[in-house]
Amino acid sequence: xxxxxxxxxxxxxxxxxxxxxxxxxxxxxxxxxxxxxxxxxxxxxxxxxxxxxxxxxxxxxxxxxxxxxxxxxxxxxxxxxxxxxxxxxxxxxxxxxxxxxxxxxxxx
Numbered sequence: 822x823x824x825x826x827x828x829x830x831x832x833x834x835x836x837x838x839x840x841x842x843x844x845x846x847x848x849x850x851x852x853x854x855x856x857x858x859x860x861x862x863x864x865x866x867x868x869x870x871x872x873x874x875x876x877x878x879x880x881x882x883x884x885x886x887x888x889x890x891x892x893x894x895x896x897x898x899x900x901x902x903x904x905x906x907x908x909x910x911x912x913x914x915x916x917x918x919x920x921x922x923x924x925x926x927x928x929x
Contacts, residue, residue: 822846822850825843825846825847825850825852826850826852828847828852829852829853829890830852830853830854830855830887830890831843831844831847831852831853831854831855832854832855832883832887833847833854833855833856833857833860833862834855834856834857834877834883835857835859835860836857836858836859836860836877836878837859837860838859838860838861838862839861840860840861840862841856841860841861841862841863842862844856844860844862844866844872845862845908845912848866848871848872848901848904848905848907848908849905849908849909849912850905851901851902851905852901853872853873853890853897853900853901854872854873854904855872855873855874855875855883855886855887855890856872856873856874856875857874857875857876857877857878857883858874858875858876858877859877859878860877865911866904866907869896869900870900870903870904870907871900871903871904871907871908872900872904873886873889873890873900
């Protein structure tokens with residue numbers, strides 16, 4: 822976590838990827854994050870609201886996302902704060918436990 826927290830940006834180009842916990846951890850730490858749309862986590866994030874999302878395999882779009890992070894400090898700061906609030910309110914162990922209990926009760 823220290824390495825991620827000290828980073829200026831986290832790039833998560835994985836695909837296919839079943840989820841993407843590292844990307845969520847970075848966002849939770851307030852680190853600007855770039856993910857490919859081939860990662861599972863891209864399905865729960867909004868582009869430029871929580872993270873930057875680019876088409877998998879597109880080096881030019883990844884490059885543009887990286888430039889955006891370098892040139893648009895205010896927009897990246899706003900995105901990082903919004904993403905951090907989103908992740909910390911939605912992806913917690915307590916919330917996961919509550920949802921497991923609800924699912925279990927509905928099955929029984």
